[in-house]
Amino acid sequence: MRQFLAAVAAGALLLGAGGASAKETVIKFSHVVAEKTPKGQAALKFKEEAEKLLPGKVKVEVYPNSQLFGDAKEMEALALGDVHIIAPSLSKFNRFTKKLQVFDLPFLFDDIAAADRFQASPKGQELLTSMASKGFVGLAYWHNGTKQLSATKALLVPDDAKGLKFRVQPSDVLAAQFQAVGAVPQKLAFAEVYQALQVGTVDGQENTWSNIYSQKYQEVQKHFTESNHGLIDYMVVVNAGWWKGLPKDVQAGLTKAMAAATKVNNDIANNLNEEAKKKVAAASGVTIHQLTPQQRSAWKKAMAPVWSKFEGEIGKDLIQAAQTANATN
Ligand code: LMR
Numbered sequence: 602m603r604q605f606l607a608a609v610a611a612g613a614l615l616l617g618a619g620g621a622s623a624k625e626t627v628i629k630f631s632h633v634v635a636e637k638t639p640k641g642q643a644a645l646k647f648k649e650e651a652e653k654l655l656p657g658k659v660k661v662e663v664y665p666n667s668q669l670f671g672d673a674k675e676m677e678a679l680a681l682g683d684v685h686i687i688a689p690s691l692s693k694f695n696r697f698t699k700k701l702q703v704f705d706l707p708f709l710f711d712d713i714a715a716a717d718r719f720q721a722s723p724k725g726q727e728l729l730t731s732m733a734s735k736g737f738v739g740l741a742y743w744h745n746g747t748k749q750l751s752a753t754k755a756l757l758v759p760d761d762a763k764g765l766k767f768r769v770q771p772s773d774v775l776a777a778q779f780q781a782v783g784a785v786p787q788k789l790a791f792a793e794v795y796q797a798l799q800v801g802t803v804d805g806q807e808n809t810w811s812n813i814y815s816q817k818y819q820e821v822q823k824h825f826t827e828s829n830h831g832l833i834d835y836m837v838v839v840n841a842g843w844w845k846g847l848p849k850d851v852q853a854g855l856t857k858a859m860a861a862a863t864k865v866n867n868d869i870a871n872n873l874n875e876e877a878k879k880k881v882a883a884a885s886g887v888t889i890h891q892l893t894p895q896q897r898s899a900w901k902k903a904m905a906p907v908w909s910k911f912e913g914e915i916g917k918d919l920i921q922a923a924q925t926a927n928a929t930n
Contacts, residue, residue, distance in 0.1 A: 635815035643866030650858035705774035707904040719926035752805030759903035814877035819884035
C-alpha cells in the first residue's frame with residue numbers, strides 16, 4: 602500500500618512538472634511568421650489562455666517561422682492531422698475555395714476597419730465554413746494589415762513596375778494584379794522570399810510592415826512604397842474532424858482561448874506595423890516613398906481589371922458585400 606501511494610505521489614509530481622497525462626491533448630499550432638508579429642504574438646496568447654482554461658487537459662505547442670511546416674506543407678499537414686491549428690493568410694486558400702480570393706482584390710478595403718466589418722458580417726462569417734467539405738473549418742479571422750510594395754527601384758507610378766519580377770503568395774488574383782501593371786509575378790513560399798530578393802530571383806515584393814521588418818527585407822530592398830494597396834489577414838483553421846472529435850468542454854475552452862487571442866492580435870496589429878515601419882525607415886539606405894493622390898489613383902486604375910477577371914469565380918454578391926463594408930463609417 603505504501604509503495605502504491607508513493608507511486609501515485611511520484612506520478613502526481615511528474616504531472617505537476619509538466620508530464621503529459623493520458624487525457625492531455627497535445628495541440629500543434631504551426632505558422633510561418635516571426636514571433637514578434639501580430640500572428641506570432643496571438644498564437645502565444647492562444648497557448649497561454651488555452652492552458653490556463655484547460656489545465657492538464659491541453660498542451661499547446663506553437664511552431665513559428667515555418668519551423669515545422671512551410672506554406673504548402675502546413676495545409677497538407679492539417680489535412681493529415683499532423684498539425685491541429687494553422688493560420689495562413691487569406692491569399693493561401695486558393696486550392697480549397699475560390700471565394701476567399703475576394704480578400705486579394707487590389708484596393709478593395711479603405712482600411713482594416715472595413716475589412717473587419719466585412720469579416721464580422723453574415724457573408725464574412727459564412728466564409729469561415731466555405732472549406733468544410735474539404736475538411737477545414739475556420740475559427741477566427743486575425744488581422745495583420747495593409748501591404749506595401751518594395752523593389753530594387755522607386756515605385757511611384759504603375760509603369761515603374763513594368764518588367765520587374767515580384768514575389769507573390771500562391772494567389773491567382775495577386776499574380777494578375779502584377780500582370781496588370783506589366784510586371785512578372787512569381788509565386789514563392791514565405792520562407793524563400795528573403796533569399797530570392799537577395800540573389801535577384803525576384804526584384805520586388807508586397808507585404809505588411811511587420812512582416813517586412815521581421816524578415817529583414819530592408820537589408821535587401823532599398824525602395825519601399827507606402828501603397829496600402831491590399832490586405833494581409835488570416836483565417837485560423839482547424840481540421841474539422843479533429844475539432845468535432847474534441848470533448849465538449851475542451852472545445853468550449855479552446856473557443857474562449859481563441860476569442861482572447863483574436864482580441865490581442867487585433868489590438869496589437871496596428872501598433873506592431875507602425876513600429877516596424879519606423880524601424881524599416883531607419884535602416885541604412887532605405888527610402889520609403891509616399892504616393893500623391895494622383896499616383897495612388899493611377900495604381901488603382903491600372904489594377905482595376907483584376908476585379909472583373911475574377912468576378913465570376915468569387916461572385917458578384919460577395920464583392921459587393923465587401924465593398925459595402927467601406928461605406929459603413
Ligand atoms: C506571406 O506569405 O507573405 C504571408 O502570408 C506570411 C504571413 O503569414 O503573414
